[in-house]
Each structure stands twice: as structure tokens, then as C-alpha cells.
Amino acid sequence: xxxxxxxxxxxxxxxxxxxxxxxxxxxxxxxxxxxxxxxxxxxxxxxxxxxxxxxxxxxxxxxxxxxxxxxxxxxxxxxxxxxxxxxxxxxxxxxxxxxxxxxxxxxxxxxxxxxxxxxxxxxxxxxxxxxxxxxxxxxxxxxxxxxxxxxxxxxxxxxxxxxxxxxxxxxxxxxxxxxxxxxxxxxxxxxxxxxxxxxxxxxxxxxxxxxxxxxxxxxxxxxxxxxxxxxxxxxxxxxxxxxxxxxxxxxxxxxxxxxxx
Amino acid sequence: xxxxxxxxxxxxxxxxxxxxxxxxxxxxxxxxxxxxxxxxxxxxxxxxxxxxxxxxxxxxxxxxxxxxxxxxxxxxxxxxxxxxxxxxxxxxxxxxxxxxxxxxxxxxxxxxxxxxxxxxxxxxxxxxxxxxxxxxxxxxxxxxxxxxxxxxxxxxxxxxxxxxxxxxxxxxxxxxxxxxxxxxxxxxxxxxxxxxxxxxxxxxxxxxxxxxxxxxxxxxxxxxxxxxxxxxxxxxxxxxxxxxxxxxxxxxxxxxxxxxxxxxxxxxxxxxxxxxxxxxxxxxxxxxxxxxxx
Numbered sequence: 393x394x395x396x397x398x399x400x401x402x403x404x405x406x407x408x409x410x411x412x413x414x415x416x417x418x419x420x421x422x423x424x425x426x427x428x429x430x431x432x433x434x435x436x437x438x439x440x441x442x443x444x445x446x447x448x449x450x451x452x453x454x455x456x457x458x459x460x461x462x463x464x465x466x467x468x469x470x471x472x473x474x475x476x477x478x479x480x481x482x483x484x485x486x487x488x489x490x491x492x493x494x495x496x497x498x499x500x501x502x503x504x505x506x507x508x509x510x511x512x513x514x515x516x517x518x519x520x521x522x523x524x525x526x527x528x529x530x531x532x533x534x535x536x537x538x539x540x541x542x543x544x545x546x547x548x549x550x551x552x553x554x555x556x557x558x559x560x561x562x563x564x565x566x567x568x569x570x571x572x573x574x575x576x577x578x579x580x581x582x583x584x585x586x587x588x589x590x591x592x593x594x595x596x597x598x599x600x601x602x603x604x605x606x607x608x609x610x611x612x613x614x615x616x617x618x619x620x621x622x623x624x625x626x627x628x629x630x631x632x633x634x635x636x637x638x639x640x641x642x643x644x645x646x647x648x649x650x651x652x653x
Numbered sequence: 654x655x656x657x658x659x660x661x662x663x664x665x666x667x668x669x670x671x672x673x674x675x676x677x678x679x680x681x682x683x684x685x686x687x688x689x690x691x692x693x694x695x696x697x698x699x700x701x702x703x704x705x706x707x708x709x710x711x712x713x714x715x716x717x718x719x720x721x722x723x724x725x726x727x728x729x730x731x732x733x734x735x736x737x738x739x740x741x742x743x744x745x746x747x748x749x750x751x752x753x754x755x756x757x758x759x760x761x762x763x764x765x766x767x768x769x770x771x772x773x774x775x776x777x778x779x780x781x782x783x784x785x786x787x788x789x790x791x792x793x794x795x796x797x798x799x800x801x802x803x804x805x806x807x808x809x810x811x812x813x814x815x816x817x818x819x820x821x822x823x824x825x826x827x828x829x830x831x832x833x834x835x836x837x838x839x840x841x842x843x844x845x846x847x848x849x850x851x852x853x854x855x856x857x858x859x860x861x862x863x864x865x866x867x868x869x870x871x872x873x874x875x876x877x878x879x880x881x882x883x884x885x886x887x888x889x890x891x892x893x894x895x896x897x898x899x900x901x902x903x904x905x906x907x908x909x910x911x912x913x914x915x916x917x918x919x920x921x922x923x924x925x926x927x928x929x930x931x932x933x934x935x936x937x938x939x940x941x942x943x944x945x946x947x
Contacts, residue, residue: 428769430751430761460748537760565759633725634766651766653728 403601404442404505410596411607419645420542423571424448426638426647427538431457431489436536436561438526438554439544441502443509443519446493450518453491460489488518494536496524527553531561538562542571546617555630562652568632574639574646575619581642589614620646729766732757733777737825740778744828745771745835772841775832776848782821783852789817790859807860808906814856815880815902819887823895829888837934853877874926875912879905881930 408416429435431453437445497503503521510519524530526548539558548554558568576582589611597607618626620637627635632650639646736753743749747764754763767773796802822829836845853876882905887898
């Protein structure tokens, strides 16, 4: 697995776009909307190497914070100019509202690409990059508000261990969110999807990234991954409550959600 | 091996979380405290049976073991109740729910248990108000039965019941137009209508079947019309102690009593209800825009 991603790291984003025809951005946006984080949320993004989820989180929280500040200012209509100026100053340095995201990945290359992207796009505050294994996270218990793993859990050898670790590092009331390729139940769509996966994707892999084998591995790992209900049962076994999943695009991708209650 | 222990372990953890969240100073061993919490939710969860039956639940739970079901729903109720405190500041939103969860010692992500538009919060509040009203009316009824209080004439009874119910809105009156618009969302209309009708039924139940002039539907419609229109008046009322609203209420109830003797009662009450509901939609949107402008 490590070598696959070493090869793939630099071209990761480009391949994502071409394979999924850019829809992966929509999927990640939907995940963020489902999370609906409010300022002050501490997010752990596992296997989030190149930072897609982390950047979206920061954008979302920033805009929510903006709205909060606007609303507060509206209520401050009776204050003197001095007081308004002071409160604005105080809040100006808190544009994220104390929210933070920790990006954890097993692969150093992916993290490197992620850091470069962050610098390039201008994300400076609220981000941390940590090298770690999803099956054995280098964090204390009860630390995070939300744990996400987007397109990463199928690469984990022991999914149950990863789920247990997720449960451990989440605060009580914390949320587990998993975005992953899943099983298409519609038979017609399933055939088209299979055709696309096995014929088109490895070819794209060869052409764009110069790596047929990695992308063949990718497609096969998607097929081998447990379907929605099975993953839901596994998440429940790890101790999560109110476990639910939402199919996107008829099951090509599914978002699983659970709470530590 | 782990799976075998799963159900009891999960249930225990849930109640452990409840125990942790609600009482951090308990020094008793975890097992006994969770046992205690386990016994109280089932007992406390059976409210006094109303004539109409138990309250509907808004948490959409189903198909789980009964013990976990009780714990999760109980927890959601507690989060929503805690969230009400933050409604004057944040409105009927997921933010208020997140703040409520924080006071219980839970992560703000627990707000994800509910819809992001705050629907459950509003429905929970309305349901709680209805329960409070029921209890109040039942208490009054007991007093009358024990001979410690006079039985009120029907118009006074209706007036007092509606006033008591509307007074519960006073702490949240600033954000109430927002709550009404949430209740009118197509998704919430079945639940909100259900709550409204069961509350009206409740009031009539305790009012007693005194008049033979009304039939059951007319009584319901009349009181619904009175309640809705008074609620709308209350939202735009700036008089001290809402005295304009109570006067309006008095007049409407008097009208209703007078109406009972006319033959055209059915038609006019039907119109009154329709007008009430239409007026609700228009007034709420007006109120929202006027407040937004302000």
C-alpha cells in the first residue's frame, strides 16, 4: 500500500479529477455539508494526505464564522464606535473561531504534497500535519470532535482496528464520517460502472501517471471493499451509535456516519 | 469474543456517557451509577397517559434494541432541552443545539444527530409546552374535583388555557417567527399539525363536554382558529405584558361563544381556520422580512 501511494502522491489530485470526471469535488463538498461544523470544532482527517477535506473544512468554518460575526455586529447597533472597533479587533484575530484540523497520513509523500498545496493556496492557520497509522493513531483519547476518512479506509488492512482507534480518539458526542467507494445495487449502472472501472481507469493511470498497476490495484480494492450494510455493522461493532449511510450517485460512493455516545 | 459482549457493553457505555454527562461528581462505582440511570429512564419515560395516547417521537429511531432506543432518545431529548437556553442568542439553529450539547459535556459534533435546520429543536419545544399545558390543566381539574376550586365557565376556561400556553412563548418571542416558519416547512407540517391538534383536543378534553351546540369538529376548528390568530397577534404585540393580546383573545373567545347559537357556525368556523392558517403564512413572512430589515 505504501509503495502505491508513493508513486501516486504527486499525481494524486490530477488522477482524482480525471477518474471521477471531477465529481469527487462534489462528493467532498457534500461530506462537508453533512458534517456542518460550527466554529470551535476540532477535526481529525485520517488518510487525508493532500488536504482536500482539510481545506474545505477551513473554508466552511471561516464562512460560518463570518456569518456569526455579522450577526453579532447587527445586534451591536447601540454600542459606541469605540466598543464596536474593539470587538471587531478581538474577533478579527479569530477568523476560524478556534477550529482546527489535524491531517494524518501514513505516507510522508502525501503529506508533503499536502503541505505544498496549503502554502500555495494560502492556508496558514488551523492546520497540522501528522505522520501516523490509522490502525494506531498517535493521539490521546477523547480529543477530537469529528473524525473523517475520505477514500482512505479501503486501504487500511485491519478496518476494525481503524474503527476502534477512531472511537478512541473521539470525544463523547463526537462524530465519525467515512466517505468511500461502495457497492452499486442498480444492475444496469453496475455494469456500466464495471466497464468504466476496468477498462478506462487503468488506461488513464498509465497515460497520466505512468502507472497501470497502481490503478488496477485501486479498482480491485474498491470491488473487494465491504458493501454499505456490512460497513455499517462494522462501525456499530466498534461502539458507534446512530450509524447511518447515505448513497451518492446510486452507491458509487457512500458516506457512513456514526456517533460516539 | 468482542461481539458477544457488544449489546450489553454498548448499552452500558451509553448510560455511562449519560452518567458522565449529567453528574460529574458521583463517586459511586461506574456499574452501579449506570444501573441507576438505566432504571430511571424507562420509568421516567412513561409520562402520564393523555387521552390521545403517548407523544410522537421526532428522532426517527427504529429497529434497535429497546434499551439503546430509550438511551439514545433520552439523550437527544436532553440535548434539545439544554439547547433551548441558547435559542434567544442563536435562534432555532444547529448552533443552538451545538451549544446545548456542549453544556452536557458532549462534543459540538453531536449537533449532527439532528437536521441542520433546527426542526427537531422547534418540534421538541412545542411538544414540551404541550406537555406542560396538559399537566397544568390536569392539576386544575384535580383541584376542582377535590372541591378546592370553582369550576370555570367555558369561556374563561378556554381563555386561561390559551393564555397559559401562549405565555410559554414569551422567553422566545424574539425568535418565534423563525420557529413558526420552520414549523410550516413541508417536511414538518405533519408533525406540527399533529402537535397543534393534539393540544387543542387536550384543552377541550379538560374543558369538559359542556355544550351540546358544538359538534367535535367545530369545537376543534374554532379553538384552532382562536389559538393561531392570537399567536400571530402576540408576535406583533409591543404592549406592556402583552395586554393587547389577552384582550384580543378575550374578544375572540366571546365571538366563539356567540357563534355557537347561530346556524352558520360550521361555515364561518371553517373560514376562520383557513384564514388563520393563511394569515399565519403571510404574517410570518412579513414578520421575518421586517425583522431582517431591522
